[in-house]
Amino acid sequence: MLIRSWDRGDEQEWRDWLAGRDFGxxxxxxxDGGPVLVPTxxxxxxxxxxxHLAAPNPLFTAVRADPRVTLAVTDDYAFAPGTWRASATPTSYYASVQFDCTAEILDGPAEKAEVLNRQLDHFQPETPDVxxxxxxxxxxxxxxxIRGLRLTVRQVRAxxxxxxxxxxxxxxxxGDRLAERGAPGDAAAREQLLRRLGRRGGCPVTEPARG
Incomplete structure (x- = not known):
């Protein structure tokens, strides 16, 4: 992923953005060929x-051969047509965080139970007795x-x-154009655009986009 100096996210920014996002x-x-890609x-x-993943998932074969993996989370995206920009060049707005990791397969019953219980605490806090x-x-x-995976993060790109x-x-x-268009995803992209604009010292309008 190409990251320019003006769109690089620092650790606090990407951690704040990831809060509430846990699917990648x-x-x-x-x-034996191209990469194995698993939504999870x-x-x-x-x-x-x-x-954790189902035990027959082909990703485990790949990890045994090479434990280096990448987890990517991408959201808040929208297409910006050339008519919106002085250069007349269209572009894509999006936020993306990528974790380069070393994966460890967890196959012992106690290890797998620990992974599941920690996930339950996170995803299903309303049932603490489960x-x-x-x-x-x-x-x-x-x-x-199933088998569990523990990924040790080596590098983060945001x-x-x-x-x-x-x-x-x-x-x-x-940002005004996104508000006017109101297509699916535009409100979330506009929120990020205005937040970034505020970091630059701009004067963003903070009310949500309507469409």
């Missing part, structure tokens, strides 16, 4: 990412059908592409 695309190197929920905890215990029903006997290279007046005008 996990990529591993397939020894995940749990980010500091420099560690936890998730626990996965190896060998105990209802979930313990199902553990053989990009917030919202025309920060343009003069603040032109960037603000793009």
């Amino acid at each position: 695309l996990l990529s591993a190197n397939n020894p 929920h995940f749990l980010l905890d500091g420099a560690e990412i936890l998730l 626990r996965v215990v190896p060998g105990e029903k209802p979930y313990g006997p199902m553990l053989s059908g 990009k917030f592409k919202y025309d920060d290279k343009l003069p603040v007046e032109q960037q603000a005008a793009a």
